[in-house]
Amino acid sequence: xxxxxxxxxxxxxxxxxxxxxxxxxxxxxxxxxxxxxxxxxxxxxxxxxxxxxxxxxxxxxxxxxxxxxxxxxxxxxxxxxxxxxxxxxxxxxxxxxxxxxxxxxxxxxxxxxxxxxxxxxxxxxxxxxxxxxxxxxxxxxxxxxxxxxxxxxxxxxxxxxxxxxxxxxxxxxxxxxxxxxxxxxxxxxxxxxxxxxxxxxxxxxxxxxxxxxxxxxxxxxxxxxxxxxxxxxxxxxxxxxxxxxxxxxxxxxxxxxxxxxxxxxxxxxxxxxxxxxxxxxxxxxxxxxxxxxxxxxxxxxxxxxxxxxxxxxxxxxxxxxxxxxxxxxxxxxxxxxxxx
Numbered sequence: 001x002x003x004x005x006x007x008x009x010x011x012x013x014x015x016x017x018x019x020x021x022x023x024x025x026x027x028x029x030x031x032x033x034x035x036x037x038x039x040x041x042x043x044x045x046x047x048x049x050x051x052x053x054x055x056x057x058x059x060x061x062x063x064x065x066x067x068x069x070x071x072x073x074x075x076x077x078x079x080x081x082x083x084x085x086x087x088x089x090x091x092x093x094x095x096x097x098x099x100x101x102x103x104x105x106x107x108x109x110x111x112x113x114x115x116x117x118x119x120x121x122x123x124x125x126x127x128x129x130x131x132x133x134x135x136x137x138x139x140x141x142x143x144x145x146x147x148x149x150x151x152x153x154x155x156x157x158x159x160x161x162x163x164x165x166x167x168x169x170x171x172x173x174x175x176x177x178x179x180x181x182x183x184x185x186x187x188x189x190x191x192x193x194x195x196x197x198x199x200x201x202x203x204x205x206x207x208x209x210x211x212x213x214x215x216x217x218x219x220x221x222x223x224x225x226x227x228x229x230x231x232x233x234x235x236x237x238x239x240x241x242x243x244x245x246x247x248x249x250x251x252x253x254x255x256x257x258x259x260x261x262x263x264x265x266x267x268x269x270x271x272x273x274x275x276x277x278x279x280x281x282x283x284x285x286x287x288x289x290x291x292x293x294x295x296x297x298x299x300x301x302x303x304x305x306x307x308x309x310x311x312x313x314x315x316x317x318x319x320x321x322x323x324x325x326x327x328x329x330x331x332x333x334x335x336x337x338x339x340x
Contacts (some may be wrong), residue, residue, distance in 0.1 A: 039279060042076070044073040045094055046075070054094075057320060058091070061332060065285060076171070093096070093269045093289065116276065124260065131215050163190070163323070176244060271283055
């Protein structure tokens with residue numbers, strides 16, 4: 001007959017093994033749920049507050065995977081690619097695939113970075129004028145600005161040339177606009193006004209509200225599309241033919257039958273190559289994140305209407321996640337499975 005001491009020892013052993021097994025299982029579940037635990041991540045975003053929203057959604061997902069996400073660095077797009085290439089930052093969700101291709105390649109391209117997902121497909125750029133003026137004078141194309149009487153309609157400083165509200169230096173779009181003015185022989189008829197885009201657009205919108213003709217460059221998504229609505233307040237202008245810097249004119253530049261002159265583009269998630277290969281869960285998550293241009297435009301309009309603080313933007317991101325919770329959870333689950 002076994003002694004009481006022997007029985008107690010045996011029971012203690014069994015309970016200890018069982019406890020260790022449960023602890024081990026919990027640890028495994030925890031490790032799978034938090035594959036990024038202990039890993040610091042540095043995002044890099046543009047300095048444009050209106051583009052922070054999608055970045056906050058990406059940050060929320062990485063944090064849910066256990067990553068310790070640093071305060072994002074901010075820079076212009078060319079510098080952003082260099083930072084990713086050199087490992088000074090780990091990811092961004094702000095590369096326009098066609099527009100910023102030169103920046104990407106000059107920084108090292110696929111040798112040092114990876115384009116891992118299309119976070120926002122079907123983004124647009126181009127030129128718009130107010131619909132009232134377009135209808136009254138039959139203006140449909142940039143070519144129409146070669147008529148002195150048409151150019152004068154958009155002249156705000158008395159020099160006889162149309163004033164085009166253009167693009168910030170460093171964004172990439174300013175290079176395309178300058179190229180178009182040269183390619184379409186518009187130099188004698190159009191002035192490209194550069195500077196702080198949203199400050200310039202505030203003046204442009206004020207001019208529109210005064211009933212004056214307006215001519216400006218814009219892109220979608222952003223809040224301006226919610227203030228000056230296409231086909232209600234403004235219309236897209238066509239270009240006579242596709243002509244882009246670098247000579248890659250085979251890209252799609254047509255939207256709803258109009259040649260907008262800019263590639264119909266997509267915004268990409270990009271990671272530093274070493275970071276991506278060492279962190280498959282992060283790369284898998286970033287490869288799935290996708291936000292509609294309509295959702296980002298709606299969020300940007302909230303910013304324009306006063307909800308523009310960093311806390312507001314973080315709240316908007318959380319509200320978006322809550323309204324897309326099932327989809328967001330599926331991205332996390334796929335990322336966790338990738339890390340196993």
